[in-house]
Amino acid sequence: MGSSDDPFAGYEIPIGAWAQSLVDWSAVHLRAVFQALKWPFAETLDWVTRMLTHAPAWAVLIAVALLVWQIMGVRRVLWFVAGFCFLGVIGVWRQTMITIALLTTAVLFCVVIGIPVGILIAKKRRLGAVVRPVLDVMQTVPTFVYLVPIAMLVGIGSVPGVMATMIFAMPPAVRLTALGVQQVSPGPVEAARALGLTSRQILLWIELPLALRSIMMGINQTVMMALAMVVTTSMIAADGLGLLVLRGIGGLDMGLATQGGTGIVLLGIMLDRLTQSLGQRTVGEARWYERGPIGLLFAAAMPLRRRKSGVPRQPHAA
Secondary structure, X not given: OHHHHOOOOXXXXXXXXXXXXXXXXXXXXXXXXXXXXXXHHHHHHHHHHHHXXXXXXXXXXXXXXXXXXXXXXXXXXXXXXXXXXXXXXXXXXXXXXXXHHHHHHHHHHHHHHHHXXXXXXXXXXXXXXXXXXXXXXXXXXXXXXXXXXXXXXXXXXXHHHHHHHXXXXXXXHHHXXXXXXXXXXXXXXXXHHHOOOOHHHHHHHHHHHHOHHHHHHHHHHHHHHHHHOHHHHHHHOOOOHHHHHHHHHHOOOHHHHHHHHXXXXXXXXXXXXXXXXXXXXXXXXXXXXXOHHHXXXXXXXXXXXXXXXXXXXOOOOO
């Protein structure tokens, strides 16, 4: 009867037992390696967290205003400052700063690792055939599955949460970087090669600038996927807004869950708008370093540089 209900009875592959054995073996023999890998994440997260949580609120608001002015223009500054002030008045300022530190650390490592890997798989097709299935696994494995091996091999807390977030959020940065480089028109590349530019110069001066919009889109998706892991990583004691939501769910506290959820939603909207603006530039619009506070600094520094270099001013026409 049992065999008719389950035609594969007696033929199952013990994949669960194999996975558990692999994790147990890694926890015994490779724990020192994982602890060493943990160090750069811990140092970066600790530095960013201390900078954000110890800075006065007015300094953070000024930094937000300058960043939004530089990337999106002066018209959006008021909305972003008002959004951060709202996060403060609902009582989640510190948790928001911790969440931003977690996201900043995770996205930083995603960019530092993901963009070079994307360039490599765009240039080397055989490497891409190996890396793409790994990216598929990273992107399709349920997020909760990451927590078990991370907790066993690295421990619990915010640093393991950042590492789990990085694994889940990195694939878009890799894929869209590779796609952007592959879709660069061959015309400018051939013209640069005819002028004698090296492969590195062509990559830095031609291909990456032309692929910038696709790369920035990958960073935008990476940020959004990292934010989606905020609540999940709170299950291994990662601090921030996600932990408020988890405590609210565990204690059936609707108020606490609403506080954390509102903070996550508002922060996600602002980060999405900000990262979408990266790399967007219409014809005739000034470059990023020609506008905003950086543009003002350059404009103020130009007369000083001319004075130091001894270049005389052009006389005004009569």
